[in-house]
Amino acid sequence: MKPQKFTAAVVGGGPAGIASALALGRAGLDVVLAAPPHRPLGLASDTRTAALFAGSIELLKNVGAWEALAPDSAPIEAIRIVDDTGGLLRAPEVVFTASEVGRDAFGWNVPNDRLVAALRAAAAAPESRVSLHETAGIAKVEIGNTAARLTSQEEAEFEARLVVGADGRNSICRAAAGIGTRSWRYEQAALIATFHHGRPHHGISTEFHRPAGPFTTVPLPGLCSSLVWVERPEEARRLLALDEVAFRRTLEERLQGLLGGIGEIGSRAMFPLSGLTAETFGRSRVALVGEAGHVIPPIGAQGLNLGLRDAATLADCVAAALAEGHDPGGAETLDAYSRRRRPDVAARVATVDVLNRSLLSGFLPVHLARGLGLVALKSFGPLRRLAVQEGLQPSSDVPALLMPDGARLLAERARAGRKGNAA
Numbered sequence: 001m002k003p004q005k006f007t008a009a010v011v012g013g014g015p016a017g018i019a020s021a022l023a024l025g026r027a028g029l030d031v032v033l034a035a036p037p038h039r040p041l042g043l044a045s046d047t048r049t050a051a052l053f054a055g056s057i058e059l060l061k062n063v064g065a066w067e068a069l070a071p072d073s074a075p076i077e078a079i080r081i082v083d084d085t086g087g088l089l090r091a092p093e094v095v096f097t098a099s100e101v102g103r104d105a106f107g108w109n110v111p112n113d114r115l116v117a118a119l120r121a122a123a124a125a126p127e128s129r130v131s132l133h134e135t136a137g138i139a140k141v142e143i144g145n146t147a148a149r150l151t152s153q154e155e156a157e158f159e160a161r162l163v164v165g166a167d168g169r170n171s172i173c174r175a176a177a178g179i180g181t182r183s184w185r186y187e188q189a190a191l192i193a194t195f196h197h198g199r200p201h202h203g204i205s206t207e208f209h210r211p212a213g214p215f216t217t218v219p220l221p222g223l224c225s226s227l228v229w230v231e232r233p234e235e236a237r238r239l240l241a242l243d244e245v246a247f248r249r250t251l252e253e254r255l256q257g258l259l260g261g262i263g264e265i266g267s268r269a270m271f272p273l274s275g276l277t278a279e280t281f282g283r284s285r286v287a288l289v290g291e292a293g294h295v296i297p298p299i300g301a302q303g304l305n306l307g308l309r310d311a312a313t314l315a316d317c318v319a320a321a322l323a324e325g326h327d328p329g330g331a332e333t334l335d336a337y338s339r340r341r342r343p344d345v346a347a348r349v350a351t352v353d354v355l356n357r358s359l360l361s362g363f364l365p366v367h368l369a370r371g372l373g374l375v376a377l378k379s380f381g382p383l384r385r386l387a388v389q390e391g392l393q394p395s396s397d398v399p400a401l402l403m404p405d406g407a408r409l410l411a412e413r414a415r416a417g418r419k420g421n422a423a
């Protein structure tokens with residue numbers, strides 16, 4: 001049987017992969033999305049939520065996924081950081097409000113399973129240019145001079161000029177392109193759950209900085225929040241094994257009455273913390289997006305925000321390639337993509353790593369530096385505004401799909417290219 005031909009093939013059905021397929025469709029490419037079947041809502045295996053910053057929300061609007069998702073998501077209007085390290089030098093409590101940087105909200109907290117469902121629904125719309133191919137997995141990726149060939153476990157075959165590796169941290173696309181990685185582990189694990197509580201959160205996400213790692217609550221709609229509790233692995237395992245009554249009591253103690261009495265608690269899950277970066281984000285017809293290219297610990301809500309910026313930047317680079325008559329999966333396009341993503345990814349990986357290690361360190365000067373950093377942020381208006389803005393999204397090199405009305409902008413650029421090429 002002849003392989004089905006597409007301009008781009010996206011491998012992976014996580015949020016970064018589906019968003020990439022939609023973004024490339026908006027740039028005018030015909031795309032096949034090879035993804036495992038999505039479990040029905042309620043049976044979904046991913047019970048995490050993701051705090052997504054304003055740029056990521058613009059992307060979701062631009063690809064037609066936000067409207068369905070908004071009712072299940074909650075705005076994050078302020079971020080409170082509490083020093084709970086118990087050290088000699090207790091840093092001041094710092095509250096950043098979105099209004100300081102002229103926004104209503106820093107971003108929104110979004111349930112991952114709803115996000116995937118909303119993105120899949122957007123991909124099913126005829127105007128998306130995305131063909132969904134449900135598969136147990138892509139088994140083989142072969143890179144050729146002018147195209148790559150993909151074979152699924154069911155032996156369906158596809159040919160594409162650009163392959164998007166959105167197949168997570170053990171990416172076979174990355175391996176096929178011969179892209180090496182640097183990876184590391186932390187002696188920590190994140191325990192996650194959603195829970196109901198008696199007092200309103202007022203749109204505030206609270207981060208307790210503790211010696212084993214941060215303990216963070218993030219608002220959900222109503223009297224409900226999500227929890228990301230970073231601990232030493234053995235303690236995380238103990239917390240995971242507690243019965244609901246004992247876990248509720250422990251959570252109430254830890255929250256010090258901040259959200260009132262704790263009600264129903266959703267299912268808990270544990271994620272060992274690790275890090276990974278790829279040596280390049282594009283080579284040999286393969287562009288890496290999301291965790292195929294970078295994994296960072298869930299501190300400061302950076303991981304998926306980076307993945308969505310990958311998707312938007314790749315669409316920009318492909319639109320530019322079309323405008324100049326270049327191959328969308330060629331070396332020029334992939335080099336441009338990798339060059340644009342490197343500073344953002346490197347900065348987030350380094351910041352999250354330093355912050356995390358500063359909490360774990362028992363070394364007094366490290367605590368002093370962290371404490372002074374927080375004092376400076378608390379005191380100096382411009383520094384604080386800069387820190388908040390840069391934490392949300394780099395202020396330079398913003399791709400079209402992260403801006404309001406970005407879908408129109410991107411489509412115009414790509415259309416101009418196609419007209420020029422046809423002439």
Ligand SMILES: Cc1cc2nc3c(=O)[nH]c(=O)nc-3n(C[C@H](O)[C@H](O)[C@H](O)COP(=O)(O)OP(=O)(O)OC[C@H]3O[C@@H](n4cnc5c(N)ncnc54)[C@H](O)[C@@H]3O)c2cc1C
Nearest residue numbers: 012013014015016050051138167168290291298303304305
């Ligand atoms: C506890 C925790 C909290 C977090 N909180 C936040 C947050 O608040 N904000 C934030 O921005 N980020 C957060 N993150 C990070 C975020 O969850 C990840 O960045 C995101 O889920 C990664 O999405 P992805 O699409 O890259 O990868 P994945 O979700 O891992 O998707 C990979 C997909 O590829 C598929 N796949 C794998 N191999 C193949 C194959 N051979 N063929 C076909 N398909 C394949 C898999 O089945 C899967 O569908 C958090 C992470 C953790 C652990």
